[in-house]
Amino acid sequence: MQVKAQIHLEGVSHSYLTADGRLPVLKDFSLSVQKGGFTAVVGPSGCGKSTLTRLIAGLIRPDKGEIYLAGEKVTSPRPTVGMAFQNPVMLEWRSVLKNVTLPLEIVAPRKPWQKRKERARELLRMVSLVDFEDKRPSELSGGMRQRVSLCRALVHNPEVLVLDEPFGALDAFTREELWQVMRSLRKEEAFTCVLITHDLRESVFLSDEVVVLSDRPAEIQHVAKVPFGENRKLSDLYTGESTELLAGLRNQIEVAQGNAKEPQ
């Protein structure tokens, strides 16, 4: 089969074995993200968003269906993926710099230390943390830790970036700062991204396409194209066009949660 998209899921089903039997989480799920694309996934809590990220990363195998990254079938984790989570876990015994270089120890163990350091510094500079490279993670704020976590996810130049609610635990202003950091990272780095979020504005500001999932077992309920270009500003979120888009998405979420029946 010819698969052109960078990320491609085809008829994927996944269920978990629980005490009460099988819990179907994804059913006949298909999704494609083109190379360089940025897709945001929103949906009710517990519908299977994190499961989706773990399937793409090859951390779990689907019961049915296929997952392709750059046309290759995913059967196990691969070094062309970078991940960041809501909980930006750090190796507290290492400096910030050495936290960022961690993936290179697995992916490129032969790469000289000088090169690793340069790459990590380049990323830390992009997220304005270059002065913090020798600090311990315990000295950083939540927003800073998440910046470091993004650098760690990108340090090995992954083709695919998988973000599972990375900004979910941050306060509103810090979150908006991180959105801008994320946009500038996207300008500098070549990656294809799937972002899980529960913040509709975040999904619109960061992505090209917002996918709304239904309740469990998750199916794609709605897809919205984001009409903004490369150079978007936070104030774009408050234009009429954007408000309309957000209202539509909000309604789709209500439908997904089962609170409303008629999508507009």
Next chain:
Amino acid sequence: MSQSRVNEVLRRILAPTIAMVVLLVLWEWLVWYKGWPNYKMASPSDLWPAFWKFRGLFFELGWDTLWRTVAGLAISIVVGTLLGMVMGFSRIAREALYPILVGFNAIPKATVVPVVALMLIGLHDLNTVLIAFLISFFPIAVSVSIGLSTLEPEYRDILRSLGASKFTIFIKIALPKTLPEFFGALKVAVTLAFIGTNLMEIVEPHGRGLGHLFDSGKISADYPLMFAVLIALAVLGIFLYYVVIVLERIFAGWAERE
């Protein structure tokens, strides 16, 4: 030196010194006032002569106590860490082993001492090391298993998503992450191992070690000797404890909060 610095020094050095001196003076005074002879009670001024008289034995037997404790503790660390790893990584192993360990730990170790002493009669070194081990591995096993089983899944996933092996994840993340808990348990274990060693040395006939010296003092009602042994044991115990503290600073100092 600033005023606050002076106060700090006063508080940290002078205060405990004064407390110690007051205590010793009261003790000395009590023995003198009551007119207790040496076979009833020792006074602080008797301790140094008692130590000096038997100084050769103190060092020789002190060495026995020290190495037996350290050997028992070393076995504890190996066995405790392995058990902790098995229980930390496998839920089935944890559910199977935990009740046994808790049950074993609930047995007062003073009762195990004569059992072991009788079973392996004459093998003083082995007996003592064995008790030091048996009494001290539990906290290590429990803390390592808790440390490993409560590792947030994200820690595993950041490396696993890159295709890292279980072994790599253990070495790079799980092991260092568990070190603070491990040293917390080691501080308890070192004290327990030391107690185990001494219990066995006291109980065993014709044994060696400071416990044996204490027992000799007891048999001849030589209170100055017994108290001198107690002080020597305290010194040795503090020494062992601080060795663990220093190791903790070196290997898990990052976990300290200001």
